[in-house]
Amino acid sequence: MALYNFSFGSNMSSNRLLARLPEVKRVGTARLIGYELTFDMVSLDGSGKCSVKESAEPGAQVYGVVYQLTPAEKEVLDSIEGPRYDCVDIEVTLLDGEKIAAHCYIANTTDETILPYDWYIEHVHRGALEAGLPNEYSENIKSRPTRPDSDKVRAAVEFAVHQQ
Numbered sequence: 165m166a167l168y169n170f171s172f173g174s175n176m177s178s179n180r181l182l183a184r185l186p187e188v189k190r191v192g193t194a195r196l197i198g199y200e201l202t203f204d205m206v207s208l209d210g211s212g213k214c215s216v217k218e219s220a221e222p223g224a225q226v227y228g229v230v231y232q233l234t235p236a237e238k239e240v241l242d243s244i245e246g247p248r249y250d251c252v253d254i255e256v257t258l259l260d261g262e263k264i265a266a267h268c269y270i271a272n273t274t275d276e277t278i279l280p281y282d283w284y285i286e287h288v289h290r291g292a293l294e295a296g297l298p299n300e301y302s303e304n305i306k307s308r309p310t311r312p313d314s315d316k317v318r319a320a321v322e323f324a325v326h327q328q
Contacts, residue, residue: 167238168266170194170256172201172228173214174284176291179325184244185237191230193295194256194264199226203280203308205248205271211311212280214288215249215271227297230256230266238267245269282310283322290326 168191175181181188200219203212216226233241242251249269257263285308292302313319 167233168264169231169233170196170228170254170266170268171231172216172226174287176229176295177287178294180287183325185240188237189232191232192258194228194230194258196226196254196256198224200224201226204274204276206273206275206278212278227301229295230264248273279309279311281313283313283319285310
């Protein structure tokens with residue numbers, strides 16, 4: 165049975181996702197209509213991570229990447245994303261207009277005052293570039309406020325993902 169995941173955060177970067185799930189298949193770039201991208205999910209390391217929230221703003225949409233997963237891969241991804249996200253069924257529209265039933269992870273623990281680490285924004289921005297998202301959208305990601313990670317070893321490992 166094919167399952168589809170809509171990744172709008174760091175997992176848009178195939179380098180990041182394939183390091184976690186090496187066999188997933190990229191289906192394409194898609195839009196989630198009526199939502200906006202946020203960086204307010206409280207992670208276990210105290211930094212902000214991506215989420216989405218519904219938005220009444222005209223034209224609100226979140227871009228992301230759809231991946232096809234096996235049930236076993238979804239279990240692994242559920243465990244990676246953890247209890248601070250709810251796995252929600254959604255419908256996304258691929259850029260060619262095809263609609264796909266998918267799931268995504270929406271934060272259930274948020275704080276608008278926290279900032280993401282600079283390496284995390286780099287994952288999301290690289291994923292946006294790789295997915296061919298509109299320049300304005302990817303530049304908006306890159307311009308978000310960040311903070312440096314005090315764990316220099318972790319930061320080096322995370323930045324190194326993109327040096328391959």
